[in-house]
Amino acid sequence: xxxxxxxxxxxNNNPVKENASGWVxxxxxGSSVISGMLIGLLIEYFFDINPYGVVGGIILGCFSGxxxxxxxxxxxxxxx
Numbered sequence: 001x002x003x004x005x006x007x008x009x010x011x012n013n014n015p016v017k018e019n020a021s022g023w024v025x026x027x028x029x030g031s032s033v034i035s036g037m038l039i040g041l042l043i044e045y046f047f048d049i050n051p052y053g054v055v056g057g058i059i060l061g062c063f064s065g066x067x068x069x070x071x072x073x074x075x076x077x078x079x080x
Contacts, residue, residue: 021072021076024072025069025072028065028068028069028072029065029068029069032061032062032064032065032068033058033061033062033065034061035061036057036060036061036062036064037054037057037061038057039057039060040053040054040055040056040057040058040060041054043057
């Protein structure tokens with residue numbers, strides 16, 4: 001990658017950078033929900049409390065995902 005390509009990627013109005021930040025937000029939220037669900041499944045397996053483990057895990061995963069979105073949006077607004 002030459003220096004002209006690097007300068008294009010570091011611009012503030014770069015559509016590639018904006019698109020990548022959208023994917024980061026999407027995958028971060030999705031992974032939080034999925035990991036919460038998997039932890040809930042483990043809790044159900046060990047403590048035999050169907051379906052409360054999965055429901056609680058998904059709810060906690062959503063809260064975690066929303067928190068990550070909030071932190072990332074604060075970071076984006078502070079940069080501009």
